[in-house]
Amino acid sequence: MVTILGIETSCDETAAAVVSDGREVHSSVVSSQVDLHARFGGVVPEVASRAHVELISTVIAEALVEAGVDFGDLDAVAACNGPGLAGALLVGVSAAKAIALTAGIPYVAVNHLEAHLYAAWLEEPELELPMAVLIVSGGHTMIVIMEDHGRYRIVGETVDDAAGEAFDKVARFLGLGYPGGPIIDRMSSEGNAAAIAFPRPMLHDGLDFSFSGLKTAVISEVRRRPDLDVADIAASFQEAVVDVLVAKLVTAADEAGARTLVIGGGVSANHRLRTRVLDAGTETGRRVFLPPLALCTDNGAMIAATAWWQMRANGPSPLGGGAYPGLRLPVVG
Ligand code: KG4
Ligand code: ZN
DSSP, X not given: OOEEEEEEOSXXXXXXXXXXXXXXXXXXXXXXXXXXXXXXXXXXXXXXXXXXXXXXXHHHHHHHHHHTOOGGGOSEEEEXXXXXXXXXXXHHHHXXXXXXXXXXXXXXXXXXXXXXXXXXXXXXXXXXXXXXXXXXOSSOXXXXXXXXXXXXXXXXXXXXXXXXXXXXXXXXXXXXXXXXXXXXXXXXXXXXXXXXXXXXTTTTSOSOBOOHHHHHHHXXXXXXXXXXXXXXXXXXHHHHHHHHHHHHHHXXXXXXTOOEEEEESGGGGOHHHHHHHHHHHHHHTOEEEOOOGGGXXXXXXXXXXXXXXXXXXXXXXXXXXXXXXXXXXXXXX
16 A cells, blocks of 8 residues: 655645545645635735645645555655745645655656646546546636556647636635635526626637636626516526536547547536536546546545555656646657
8 A cells, every 4th residue: 555645735725635546635725725715805925825835834734644544554655746836836845845855755846737636536546548638727717638657648628717716816806805716606507697698718719718708797787677587687698618628528528439438627616517517427428537526626535545656657756847837748749
């Protein structure tokens, strides 16, 4: 059994988890800084870095205690080294390297996007490759064809806002709070998704996405009809986003001959998206992997799980590596 401590500090969650063999989660501690950033309506990088510094030791200690292990029981320590906020990433990377040196164990640097992709496997390790993966978070929206471990092709990306960003911006405009995704998700269950026919941007136009026009459409519709029910706006907006995400994921799977659909990233916690991807799987005879709800948004378990696969394929990472805010998904071809 290989037991790994995974550390995630790329944005506004300080997280650590202990995971064995890429799927047995012994602990997963996430300390969200949402309250610190809410009054600014978004993540403030310097505030995030400082909060990570204050929280990191406690979060790691909690993850170890909850798992009933200490540093001596770990086989490796992993941290997210990008993409993300520079100062925030450095806190996790530095902590992981310090542990690696003092405990005499290997250090593994993990790509945040790859980690979101592996979150679905924490529950289901039987994969049928190639898989079509939709990564939808606050910072990214992309469709990836995974041909093998570490072998990815990006076939679609957003040309402007990320899906999570669109949720957050629309919620902010509607005065609903931050982060907007979970709030719109909740409100939508009481609204009518067919109430307002918002545009489905680029629906039949390749595999790239665009969400900034949809956000503008919501704003102008609300200004034009101030009496609209907020739950109806939320549900109609969410339906437009989900329609586009699911349609393009299925098209990408068709084109790549992928028999498996996977989603990951914060927006993969969205209930409507989960239902619709499951439906799409049933309709097109494909298997669907959804990460457990708690592992959709940023967490340390996905880092530890990815590190396990990565260690098997490539071994540990050099301690000389740094933090890379603009890190891309490693692609082939
Ligand atoms: O993956 P994540 O925790 O951080 C990034 O890597 O960006 O994703 C955060 C994003 C936020 O934009 C948040 O509003 C969105 O995921 N999100 C959701 C839901 N839960 C989180 N969006 C829609 N529905 C949800 N239930
Ligand atoms: Zn993320």
